[in-house]
Amino acid sequence: xxxxxxxxxxxxxxxxxxxxxxxxxxxxxxxxxxxxxxxxxxxxxxxxxxxxxxxxxxxxxxxxxxxxxxxxxxxxxxxxxxxxxxxxxxxxxxxxxxxxxxxxxxxxxxxxxxxxxxxxxxxxxxxxxxxxxxxxxxxxxxxxxxxxxxxxxxxxxxxxxxxxxxxxxxxxxxxxxxxxxxxxxxxxxxxxxxxxxxxxxxxxxxxxxxxxxxxxxxxxxxxxxxxxxxxxxxxxxxxxxxxxxxxxxxxxxxxxxxxxxxxxxxxxxxxxxxxxxxxxxxxxxxxxxxxxxxxxxxxxxxxxxxxxxxxxxxxxxxxxxxxxxxxxxxxxxxxxxxxxxxxxxxxxxxxxxxxxxxxxxxxxxxxxxxxxxxxxxxxxxxxxxxxxxxxxxxxxxxxxxxxxxxxxxxxxxxxxxxxxxxxxxxxxxxxxxxxxxxxxxxxxxxxxxxxxxxxxxxxxxxxxxxxxxxxxxxxxxxxxxxxxxxxxxxxxxxxxxxxxxxxxxxxxxxxxxxxxxxxxxxxxxxxxxxxxxxxxxxxxxxxxxxxxxxxxxxxxxxxxxxxxxxxxxxxxxxxxxxxxxxxxxxxxxxxxxxxxxxxxxxxxxxxxxxxxxxxxxxxxxxxxxxxxxxxxxxxxxxxxxxxxxxxxxxxxxxxxxxxxxxxxxxxxxxxxxxxxxxxxxxxxxxxxxxxxxxxxxxxxxxxxxxxxxxxxxxxxxxxxxxxxxxxxxxxxxxxxxxxxxxxxxxxxxxxxxxxxxxxxxxxxxxxxxxxxxxxxxxxxxxxxxxxxxxxxxxxxxxxxxxxxxxxxxxxxxxxxxxxxxxxxxxxxxxxxxxxxxxxxxxxxxxxxxxxxxxxxxxxxxxxxxxxxxxxxxxxxxxxxxxxxxxxxxxxxxxxxxxxxxxxxxxxxxxxxxxxxxxxxx
Numbered sequence: 066x067x068x069x070x071x072x073x074x075x076x077x078x079x080x081x082x083x084x085x086x087x088x089x090x091x092x093x094x095x096x097x098x099x100x101x102x103x104x105x106x107x108x109x110x111x112x113x114x115x116x117x118x119x120x121x122x123x124x125x126x127x128x129x130x131x132x133x134x135x136x137x138x139x140x141x142x143x144x145x146x147x148x149x150x151x152x153x154x155x156x157x158x159x160x161x162x163x164x165x166x167x168x169x170x171x172x173x174x175x176x177x178x179x180x181x182x183x184x185x186x187x188x189x190x191x192x193x194x195x196x197x198x199x200x201x202x203x204x205x206x207x208x209x210x211x212x213x214x215x216x217x218x219x220x221x222x223x224x225x226x227x228x229x230x231x232x233x234x235x236x237x238x239x240x241x242x243x244x245x246x247x248x249x250x251x252x253x254x255x256x257x258x259x260x261x262x263x264x265x266x267x268x269x270x271x272x273x274x275x276x277x278x279x280x281x282x283x284x285x286x287x288x289x290x291x292x293x294x295x296x297x298x299x300x301x302x303x304x305x306x307x308x309x310x311x312x313x314x315x316x317x318x319x320x321x322x323x324x325x326x327x328x329x330x331x332x333x334x335x336x337x338x339x340x341x342x343x344x345x346x347x348x349x350x351x352x353x354x355x356x357x358x359x360x361x362x363x364x365x366x367x368x369x370x371x372x373x374x375x376x377x378x379x380x381x382x383x384x385x386x387x388x389x390x391x392x393x394x395x396x397x398x399x400x401x402x403x404x405x406x407x408x409x410x411x412x413x414x415x416x417x418x419x420x421x422x423x424x425x426x427x428x429x430x431x432x433x434x435x436x437x438x439x440x441x442x443x444x445x446x447x448x449x450x451x452x453x454x455x456x457x458x459x460x461x462x463x464x465x466x467x468x469x470x471x472x473x474x475x476x477x478x479x480x481x482x483x484x485x486x487x488x489x490x491x492x493x494x495x496x497x498x499x500x501x502x503x504x505x506x507x508x509x510x511x512x513x514x515x516x517x518x519x520x521x522x523x524x525x526x527x528x529x530x531x532x533x534x535x536x537x538x539x540x541x542x543x544x545x546x547x548x549x550x551x552x553x554x555x556x557x558x559x560x561x562x563x564x565x566x567x568x569x570x571x572x573x574x575x576x577x578x579x580x581x582x583x584x585x586x587x588x589x590x591x592x593x594x595x596x597x598x599x600x601x602x603x604x605x606x607x608x609x610x611x612x613x614x615x616x617x618x619x620x621x622x623x624x625x626x627x628x629x630x631x632x633x634x635x636x637x638x639x640x641x642x643x644x645x646x647x648x649x650x651x652x653x654x655x656x657x658x659x660x661x662x663x664x665x666x667x668x669x670x671x672x673x674x675x676x677x678x679x680x681x682x683x684x685x686x687x688x689x690x691x692x693x694x695x696x697x698x699x700x701x702x703x704x705x706x707x708x709x710x711x712x713x714x715x716x717x718x719x720x721x722x723x724x725x726x727x728x729x730x731x732x733x734x735x736x737x738x739x740x741x742x743x744x745x746x747x748x749x750x751x752x753x754x755x756x757x758x759x760x761x762x763x764x765x766x767x768x769x770x771x772x773x774x775x776x777x778x779x780x781x782x783x784x785x786x787x788x789x790x791x792x793x794x795x796x797x798x799x800x801x802x803x804x805x806x807x808x809x810x811x812x813x814x815x816x817x818x819x820x821x822x823x824x825x826x827x828x829x830x831x832x833x834x835x836x837x838x839x840x841x842x843x844x845x846x847x848x849x850x851x852x853x854x855x856x857x858x859x860x861x862x863x864x865x866x867x868x869x870x871x872x873x874x875x876x877x878x879x880x881x882x883x884x885x886x887x888x889x890x891x892x893x894x895x896x897x898x899x900x901x902x903x904x905x906x907x908x909x910x911x912x913x914x915x916x917x918x919x920x921x922x923x924x925x926x927x928x929x930x931x932x933x934x935x936x937x938x939x940x941x942x943x944x945x946x947x948x949x950x951x952x953x954x955x956x957x958x959x960x961x962x963x964x965x966x967x968x969x970x971x972x973x974x975x976x977x978x979x980x981x982x983x984x985x986x
Contacts, residue, residue, distance in 0.1 A: 148220055148241040148602065151253060152263035155226070157233040158191045158200040166197035170228050173409040174199065175594055176221040176238070178214050187211035191223065191236065194411045194589030199225075200234065209261045217779060218242065218252055222598040224410075241602070348632035356439045358473035363439060366626055366633050370425065370436045371443065373624050378444055378534070378561045380419040392419050392621050393588055393614070406588030408599050408614050420585040422534070422562040426625040429567040429919055430926025431633070434464050437536055437565065441475070441498065445560070447533025448493055451500045452554065454539055455481075455867050456897060461500050461538070480527075481505050487525035494530070501527065503542055503550045510553040521556050531558040540564030543583060544576035545744075546593065547766050548752050555583045567919060569623060574601055574615070584622065640925045642935040644949075647818045649940060656703075657696050657943065664689040688736050690944065697940040698843050698909055699813040719759040719783050722792065730756050730792045737762040738794060745780055746771060755791040759783040765791070815938055816850055819908060822936055823856070826904050827884065831931070833877060833902040837890045837920050839911055844887045847908070851885065858885035863892050877901045890920055899923040903931040908938055910948040 168174055175192040179201075182188035187207045191199045201207070213219045220241040227235035240263050242252050256263060352368035353375060363371065383391045385401045394417045397403035405412045425433050441449050451461055462477050469475060475497040480488075493499055509526045510518050521528045535557050537543065543551035543564075562584050570576045578596045589595040603611030619625075628635055649657060667686060695702035720726045734756040744751050746767035753765035761780045763771075771777075772785050819836070826832045838844050841862050851858050859876040876883045878901040886902065890911055902924050911917050925933045939945045 149244045149249065151219070151240045151242045151249070151256070152265045154206070154238040154240060154262055155264070156202060156206055156236055156238065156262075158225070158236050159203050159233045160200040161229055161232055161234055164198045164200055166191075166193045166195075166199035167412075168193040168199050168225055168229070168234075169410070169412055170225055171410045172225050173411070173589060173595055173598060174223050174225060174236070175592070176223055178211065180211075180215065189214070194406075194409050194592060194595055196592075199229075202236070202238075206262070209259055213256070213261075216782070222594075222602075344630050344632065347626060347630070353439075353443065356442050358442045358470050359439060359468055360470050361435060361468045363435070364432070367432055367436050367439070370427070370624060370626075371439045374423070374425065374436065374440045374563070375444055377423045378421050378440075380421060382416045382419065390617070390621075392417075392586060393590070393617065394419070407617075409589035409595060411589050418585070418587045420562070420581075420587070420622070421560060422564075422584055423621075424540070424564045424566065424569055424580055424584070424623040426566055426569045426623050428626065428628045429922030430637075430928075431626060431628065431635070432927060433565045433567075434461065434538075435468060437563065438465055438468060440563075441534075442469070442473070445533060447560070448496055448530070449498050449534045449536060450527070450530075450532040450557070450559070451498060451536045451538060452503055452506055453500065454542070455502050455504070456870055456892065457538065458500055458502055459867070459871070460898075461498075465498065488529075489525055490530045503553075506557075507549045507553045510556055511549050518552070518556070522558060528556065528558065531560065533559070534561040534563060535559040536563045536565060537583070538565050540566040540580060540583075541568050541576060544579050545752060545764070546575075546579035546582055547746075547764070547770070549766060551579050551583070567922065569625075574604055577615075577618075581618070581622065586618075586622070590618075635927060637925060637927070638929055638932045640933040640935065642921075642937070644937045644939050645818065645822070646939055646941045646946075647814050649943070650814050653696065653700060653814060656700060657693065660689055660693050660696065661944075664693065691736065693944045694909065694948075695840070695843075697943050697945050698815050698838075698840070699846050701846065702840060702842055719757075722758055722790070726758075727792050730758070730760065731795055733760060734762055734792065734794050755793050757783070757785060758790050758792070759785075765793075812850070815908065815940065816847065818938055819847065819906060820850060820854065822906060822938075823885065824854075827856075832904055833884045833886075834904040834906060835877075835886045835888050835899055835902045835920075835924060836906045836908055837888050837917075838908040839890045840909070841889055843908060844889065848887060851887075856885055857882045858887055859883050860887040861892060861897075862887075862889035874898075888920075890916060897923050898926070898928065900926060900928040900930075903929070903933050905933070905935045906938065907936065910937065910939070910945055 173194060175194065175196075177190045177192055179188040179190055180186060185204055185207065187204065187210075188201055189207045189210060190201045193199055202210075210219070210221070214221070221238055222241070223236050223238045225234055226237040240261075242249050347366075347369075350369040351372050352365060353372035355363060355368065356371070380391060383389050383394055383396045383404065385396055388395065390407060393406050393408045394404050395407055397405055397412065403412055403414055404417050406417075425436065427433050427436075437451075453461060458479065458481060462479060465475055465477055476495070477498045477500065478493075478496040480499050480501040506527060509523075509528060510521070512519065519528065522531075523529045535554075537554060540563075543554050545551060546555075564580050564583065566580075569580060575593075575596075578590075578593060578601075581596075582591050585591070590599060600611050600615055604615065626633055628637065664686070667689070692703045720730070722730075734754055737756075738751060738754055742751055742762060744754075744764035744767050745761060746763055751762060751764055754762055755765045755768060756762045757768065757778055759778050759781050761778055768785075768791065769788050771779055772788055776785055776787075777783065778785055823834060826834055836844075836847060838847070841864075844860065844862065848858070848860065857880075859873040859880075861870050861873045865873070873886065874897065877886045877899070886899070890907075905921050905924050907917060907920075921935055925935075939949070
């Protein structure tokens, strides 16, 4: 690389909407691309050969998706939890001789509805994991199943249960229905009346004539128990009760420590040694040499990370001389030229396409950025594209300038902003590194005002270039595979791909699916329905084989080290975490009890199976639950109840979109947003939230796709003719409390406790504090009280520009008078370095514990020199205490992937189950 100076860091600004309009991305282009080419197709059958479909062309059901409009109504690609197995059907796949799809006994296959098949409107075809058609199920069976598939009452999963013959092939079909007992019972009666041949016995996957491949890992080790440190409040020392306003002696931090419960939220994530990736194995991993062009000296575990990354950029196929498994692929026992995927049993007579890259999932603060910079210096040459959130984009250029020797400085382009010219591949190739944002990435593939995605490759812009490597910083941003950001990232052209995240699984196992699809994993798991069949549903019921497959994937594709591992030896200052329980004041308790009684009454009615009046019962739950949580912070947050508006919308299944009804629907939608509710289609937190006229909230991308496919609401089957029946959230920022509306003389038990902790911490003249809240309106209230107390502070929230955020960071770091930062939890859990502070106050609790963990780790990370203290403020006897239990459940899922185990069962709670638990019902 030629000698370069640090002045080669370029910040290029441009118009994010200048990308030309192109035709829609072809479906064959939507997956990951690399220089290795597309997924190889099997060139032969491993059972019997099949004649060409031209023999009896009139009778063949052709597989041209464009001609016959194949719609996957039998398998909602985003379904996972909430379905239970009703039984199984043993039948056969017919029409084998007309199709070229290759599959063998024991192989997972895909079920597809063909509602527009010209030979049979009930047609159900069977595809292999590559999407090639094998045949179809018999007409008689298809006629019974098609109505249930079209109405989404059932979901089907299937494997081939025997070898293919010339005419047909045995198939074993599992039938899944809804988990809700009454609905399931009614469905089973309906299936029985229609004589659908479902057998209750033998639901487990049957033995097949061909010996199945064993999972790529030894039997699971015995689980270790977990005893949490949290104790019932009755066993805690007596806590001070916040009384009426009046002069009080100032208390020191020791008082709060003595009257708070010590708490380690990650006790449930204890890592145990397993299958070669325990702590001892990680400690013994080989190290790369210290990069000669780097100023910084890498720590031993960072050198190990660099070696691992260099190795993953050049994977090798399974060796013919030994029985190794690479990315779930192994060579056949007898045919050494045959490769079989141990998860799906799909076999191929070519060397399979292997993903180049992986997931670097080190704990926050372990130096993932520095390891990637070292990879760029030591790995294959070419231009690296880094996609990062706006808040941390500038950090990448700064880190490169700080850590790379000046004579080896990289030429860096910041590709973001307004006025960007149309850059060609040659323009990009003049740089070593191009840094951009997820927003820029999305806007180039989905230009504003254009419904469809551009064709890839394009003539100019990000999608015109095949990048040497693509790096997704905070890669869990793409955890929902249906969002434009995830589609845009997956559509990039690149040789290698990397995901950087401290939280590869935030809420559900499907978070991992999107990352694996981006990386380019092959063999079937890159398809959501196969991923659900192999992992999502089996994991939900504690299937050990699914756990083995998941752990094998993580062993192959992911490297995760934790700060508390002995060999990491960060020598970070001690971190103490406390739950500080607060007693309600009498006036607050009265308001809370009224709301809680209303919620519990509604919950008992629901639990007893009685019909709750009105179409918006669930919305009533959410509205009351939100108000309960907000009342724990300050009664002003509750604002005006929307119960009357909910009652207004209860009368009809769908409402006319008058201005009044649109306003009411927007209130309902805001309720879902404030509750961090999930999109009912993808089960992720609402993304680009919209609400239908039938009062159901979805992510915009999910519901628009569903409308295109079937023009019906997937929740209630109401007709949705087009996307004009969707109502968007208000354009304005979420409602905040204006200064004039806040009575600064009116405190709350939570704010009084918070101010007491602040005053105690200020007795140390060097201590600085970050206060996190999920509600900017609560930050407004705290801000007014800081003003009243003449405390200097700074603030970061979602309404601020990157420049304003940088200024706030600088103030916290360099201004000795500025000792407090008010921070939006959603914004500040990502990518910021807050080591200038040593104290964290979590003013309220977030549903996803990973978000809180990330926020805390912005303070307790490399570079921190002072002991750190974390305070969780929790109102005693309230819904806030039970939120901690919900968090613990979510932490268990992460443990599944990394063999981090916790005491307790494997029950997957539903959102309504969470609500009942929160209400202590």
